[in-house]
Structure formats: structure tokens, C-alpha cells
Amino acid sequence: MPNFITQSVSLPPLPIKLGETEFLETARGRNLTLVRTKSFDSEFFITLKPSGDKVIVKGEKITKPAKIGHLQRALEIFKERFCGRIISQAFAYKDSSLTKKTPLILGENEILSLVKSSKFNKIFIEIGFGSGRHLLHQARSNQDALLIGIEIYKPAIEQVAKLAIREGLQNIALIATDARVLLSLLPAGCLQRVFLHFPVPWDDAPHRRVISDEFASQIARTLGRGGRFELRTDSKEYFLYAMQKLSPYVQRKAGEISHFKNRDAAVASKYEDRWRKMDKNIYDLIYENKTASLGEPQQFEMEFLKFDAAAIARNFKNSTFKGEDFFVHFEEIFYFDAQKSLDADGACAASGGVNFNAGSGSNFTSKTNSNPCANLDGGFISYEAGADSMTEAINLNAMRGKNLTKRAN
Structure with a gap:
């Protein structure tokens, strides 16, 4: 910094x-x-x-x-x-x-406008694209698809934007945001692929994982018929956790799950290369949507009509509140x-x-x-x-x- x-x-x-x-x-x-x-x-x-x-x-x-x-x-x-x-x-x-706006790095409203008026036949999302190896590979291999990359590490966004511009790729849009929020804002059935490769497993703190009951519902809502969510992880615990969260949709015949162990990928991340050398197992979970997705995007309203600011200040303390799929930390x-x-x-x-x-x-x-x-x-x-x-x-x-x-x- x-x-x-x-x-x-x-x-x-x-x-x-x-x-x-x-x-x-x-x-x-x-x-x-x-x-x-x-x-x-x-x-x-x-x-x-x-x-x-x-x-x-x-x-x-x-x-x-x-x-x-x-x-x-x-x-x-x-x-x-x-x-x-x-x-x-x-x-x-x-x-x-360095101070000029990079065309490929967009805000939430720009991403939503691009999705709704997309000139592309398909829309893919990759959550946490890191070095961008897989994202760039998908953009090269699917010129008719819009690749939306979501990443919270901003230097990675800047680096991948430069790589995409250098290659002349016109089908990439990058954003720094919470993937769960962006998914909840998208129209139903608008996505054909969602990739989540090697997320932080948070085996000791599941509430911090990207995948949750709410995330699973948004995946089922935003995927079109035949659309796929693909998880690739070195954590067996995360793999089983994702299976559990998506199983209700399989039980009601809204989708199907297939899974693989140590399957070769078209392109590997640097982390996967490292873990392969360590003989770690790699797990793939693929959820395929089988129904027409329904449901409207969420509308967020943050309105605080009545509260006592002085009382909040008097009683304020550093504290953390944890939910099933979220946590809020009041620090200062x-x-x-x-x-x-x-x-x-x-x-x-x-x-x-x-x-x-x-x-x-x-x-x-x-x-x-x-x-x-x-x-x-x-x-x-x-x-x-x-x-x-x-x-x-x-x-x-x-x-x-x-x-x-x-x-x-």
C-alpha cells in the first residue's frame, strides 16, 4: 500500500x-x-x-x-x-x-447494463479469477461469450485487464465486488456458465465461504436451462459442503450434479500446479440447471428511519456478528x-x-x-x-x- x-x-x-x-x-x-x-x-x-x-x-x-x-x-x-x-x-x-480509466474495469451499474443489452450469445462469470489464466482461456475459446470476471484483489484486476487489452480481447469485463451481491442483481436465466476455481476453503470458518444456501439459490435462479456452475477445489470439505448446498435442487429435479477427482483441466492455475506436485487431490463439482429459471433480481433498500446515534456511540464496542453465510465486523x-x-x-x-x-x-x-x-x-x-x-x-x-x-x- x-x-x-x-x-x-x-x-x-x-x-x-x-x-x-x-x-x-x-x-x-x-x-x-x-x-x-x-x-x-x-x-x-x-x-x-x-x-x-x-x-x-x-x-x-x-x-x-x-x-x-x-x-x-x-x-x-x-x-x-x-x-x-x-x-x-x-x-x-x-x-x-496508471491514472487513465481502463475500459475493461467496470462498476456494478455498468456490468448490469452490459448484461441486459449484451451483444453476446452467452454470458460466463468467473468468481475470483486471480492471475486470470482460466478467464483469459475462456475468453479466447468462446469469442461469442461475454466473460465477466469478479475479483476483490484489485492489483489482479488491473493486471488481467492489461493482459486482455494486450491480446485484443473484446469480450471481457472485470469488476471488484462481492460475487454474491452481483449474482443477486442479475436477471433470471441470463448465465450459461459460472466458474469458481480454488476459492479459499475456510474449513474452520464456513460462514466466510462464497457458497451458501443463498448463493445456491442465486445460482439456480441466474443459470439458464443447461447452464452450469463449476467448482474446482483442493478441499474435500469444501467439495462436500457445496454438494450439500446444491443437493436440494437435484432432489426437486431442478438440476443434476456430476463430480470428478483429479480430472485434467484445459488450463491449470499456478496453485493447482503447486498442489499437483504435492500429490494433493483436486475435486470438481458440476451443477447443471435443468429448468427455466424464475425469480426477480433483489432490490436493496438501506433505510434507517429511527435510531439513537448518541446511544450507539455511548455503547459502541469492537464486535463481530456471524450468520450462516455472512459476518459483520464493527471495528471503529x-x-x-x-x-x-x-x-x-x-x-x-x-x-x-x-x-x-x-x-x-x-x-x-x-x-x-x-x-x-x-x-x-x-x-x-x-x-x-x-x-x-x-x-x-x-x-x-x-x-x-x-x-x-x-x-x-
Whole structure:
């Protein structure tokens, strides 16, 4: 992750636009500050974290853009305009094609539009394509099919996009998203193939697996008649688990399952090559849909009409909730600063603000409804929640392209 270490940070009143980069607002946690940033066509957070007598500035990992150059450019501008002496730096920005939008990397709405108006005869999806060996092979072998690749590791998306462009492949679309969400948004019967090759088995934590009861229902809904879901794994436990989840559809004669052990594939991943040398068994499960798929895409509505934001803040704790096929981890609570900012000289402006100044050697606690100017001494800032400070909360899902704030009132 690109980052640098500085002795001090002084932010002017936000929002501010500097060329192609906008710094929109800040949000404060117990020992971390987020700066909501837009660079080119990407939106993400930059984090400011005190550490001893310095401040570490880097990109926030969850919202990191697929185009790493967008983050690098924003960090370069941030460093030049808002930071004091630079202690060390772990990135080098180059004004190049890194910042240009790659045509093959799309958002959810673009993928859905492409599916609904597809000029291709077939649509294939590969979940977790990694190095892209299998995805590229399928694209070469099926020129009449649209290959949608889903991957959460963004450097892999960028690399595979470059490989596809270099080969001149016009039937590939890549997206960084949760496969389960994308499947639930697709029209019924629109897919002919879904590939899931060597997913993380999570044998000790099944709730983290891609496959679940809900996933199986979406596979049955989105596959057309004769469409196939193909799982390839080195985990016998995962293989049996998938068999269990798909068996109800076989019992009601909606589909059929076939399975194989150590079957040769047309193209092998680097992991499979490694496991073959270790004499590990490879399992294939193929589910073929036998009926016309029914059912509408899900409609997601996230609306919070009544809740007590102050009570949430008072009782907040780091906790994890686990379901059969999901988990939610509440790790930190942040407060957007609204009008609390600094003037260009780092002095406390009339509307208030925070000056990151590592080195004075003392901690400072600020009440948001009194003296809003805090000095971050490489230590810890705590906030007593006043009424105004509790009116906004943070949503870290910047990859959806929606507003990152949700007003609590």
C-alpha cells in the first residue's frame, strides 16, 4: 500500500479541489482520521494515523481504488500541500497511463447494463479469477461469450485487464465486488456458465465461504436451462459442503450434479500446479440447471428511519456478528467533522479543526462542542460527543459509488 511518514499535517477548510483531485471531508476515530478523497474517477479514503512522534499517511485498504495511480496521485498532492517535513516515503508517482480509466474495469451499474443489452450469445462469470489464466482461456475459446470476471484483489484486476487489452480481447469485463451481491442483481436465466476455481476453503470458518444456501439459490435462479456452475477445489470439505448446498435442487429435479477427482483441466492455475506436485487431490463439482429459471433480481433498500446515534456511540464496542453465510465486523466509529477544519497556516479557524503536529509530547482531548482545535502529538485524540457531532456517521463502502455519509437524524 502506498504510504509516507511525515512530522506534521495541516489541512485547510474542506472541501478543496486541486487539479484532478478533491479532498472532500474528514472523519475522526479514536486514533485514526479518514480523509474522503476523489481522484480522477475513483473515490476512497486516505488515513492519517499518529505513531510516536510522526504521522503515517496512506490509502485505506477497503476503499483502495483498482487504479492504484489514482491513490498515488492523491497522496502526492496531499504530501506537497498539507504536510511538513517528510521522514520517509514508500511510493513513487509517475504521471502515466496508471491514472487513465481502463475500459475493461467496470462498476456494478455498468456490468448490469452490459448484461441486459449484451451483444453476446452467452454470458460466463468467473468468481475470483486471480492471475486470470482460466478467464483469459475462456475468453479466447468462446469469442461469442461475454466473460465477466469478479475479483476483490484489485492489483489482479488491473493486471488481467492489461493482459486482455494486450491480446485484443473484446469480450471481457472485470469488476471488484462481492460475487454474491452481483449474482443477486442479475436477471433470471441470463448465465450459461459460472466458474469458481480454488476459492479459499475456510474449513474452520464456513460462514466466510462464497457458497451458501443463498448463493445456491442465486445460482439456480441466474443459470439458464443447461447452464452450469463449476467448482474446482483442493478441499474435500469444501467439495462436500457445496454438494450439500446444491443437493436440494437435484432432489426437486431442478438440476443434476456430476463430480470428478483429479480430472485434467484445459488450463491449470499456478496453485493447482503447486498442489499437483504435492500429490494433493483436486475435486470438481458440476451443477447443471435443468429448468427455466424464475425469480426477480433483489432490490436493496438501506433505510434507517429511527435510531439513537448518541446511544450507539455511548455503547459502541469492537464486535463481530456471524450468520450462516455472512459476518459483520464493527471495528471503529468515526465522526465526520463538517465545519471543523484548519486554515492554510495550520491555525485553528473560526469553524474549528485539527492540526496533526507530531512532536510536542503531550496528549490533547477536545470536546467537539467547546474548543474544537486539537493538536495531535503522535498520541490519541478522544471526543466527547456533543449533539452536533453525532448527526453524521460513516459508511465505508466507497466502492458502491454512493455517498459515504448517512445522516443519523
